[in-house]
């Protein structure tokens with residue numbers, strides 16, 4: 065175990081304490097870390113197929129080996145324990161548990177039982193996500209998320225995983241970021257399965273939300289005392305580039321399709337009228353919605369997973385019907401602007417104040433629903449120094465600033481109950497391959513050696529003190 069505190073604690077002018085029992089942890093996702101894609105009876109997922117297509121992934125990378133977490137999870141759990149992580153958020157690979165999306169593989173379930181037992185043995189709370197984008201390819205062959213039946217298959221899968229692990233997992237998330245699964249997978253085509261059809265993207269979005277609602281019904285029916293069920297949405301607050309109604313309208317459009325479109329039906333508010341109007345010309349949504357769907361989707365959740373990385377700057381176009389440079393369904397008459405200020409290696413801007421505003425807005429908009437920041441973190445160009453250490457001051461600063469932002473939201477009344485950094489490990493960053501490192505733990509993808517970055521040491525101290533340095 066490495067020692068050594070990043071400077072930031074020594075220079076701190078004070079500390080900001082977090083509430084008692086605040087849930088600290090780290091997140092990963094199955095396809096991004098597991099590898100072992102043909103082992104343990106696992107069937108192919110859409111990401112196995114998509115990464116095999118030429119030109120889709122930077123450097124032709126795949127998740128075939130990734131961080132080899134499938135084999136190395138005991139070592140990784142030891143790292144978590146060394147960091148004092150109280151919680152680990154991971155996702156189950158549907159095609160490991162049901163290789164064709166429908167037929168149960170005991171081997172697959174056993175793998176996750178072992179992982180969960182390893183975590184429990186170290187007093188680490190498992191936070192299990194059922195779907196982080198790796199749909200079994202067999203279901204994609206039947207239409208994937210364009211098909212309503214996929215929502216029923218997902219509910220059956222959720223019930224199966226809960227039957228197997230419900231005696232040892234209390235924190236459940238149905239779906240991670242349906243926005244990405246639908247709009248990047250079926251709309252812009254930069255994610256698996258790679259379709260570029262805006263109407264299909266809206267259909268897929270509805271079916272993903274329906275799948276969440278149907279799974280909630282199964283999970284609640286099997287629920288044991290102390291269990292909590294949630295959904296994780298990715299939010300990008302829209303920042304208008306100027307004042308006046310046109311700018312406000314540009315922000316409304318982006319916020320509508322990116323944020324409220326996924327949130328409002330879950331809260332029982334239905335799809336927002338303004339967004340329905342924006343996407344009416346696209347098709348694919350009205351025809352997908354059946355009687356009773358919105359009631360199913362609005363099944364009460366115990367907490368909302370809030371994934372936040374950066375805001376999006378927007379500006380109006382002169383012609384309200386002109387095509388947008390942003391390929392989200394229905395967007396017209398506005399453009400997304402380049403990010404400003406300090407950027408991460410992904411080119412995302414670092415605006416922690418937007419996280420505070422988001423959490424405070426969510427507190428108001430959801431009527432005080434408990435919130436957990438289920439993902440937040442940053443990619444930077446990390447390198448191993450001659451002293452064999454990874455000094456990542458930019459990530460330490462990013463984390464400190466965003467933790468202060470969370471603290472400010474709590475101070476302002478938001479019921480934020482936890483923070484799960486993205487990510488525990490450097491991993492397969494989707495279309496960017498291994499070029500973007502988000503981990504607080506460095507992974508050498510040649511040797512699979514893990515090394516703690518300074519940010520991991522910083523985070524370890526945050527957890528131990530239940531506090532973040534107030535400022536430097």
Ligand code: IFM
Pocket residue numbers: 093096241298371439486493502
């Ligand atoms: O790596 C992803 C993760 O899978 C979902 N949320 C955003 C992260 C960073 O891009």
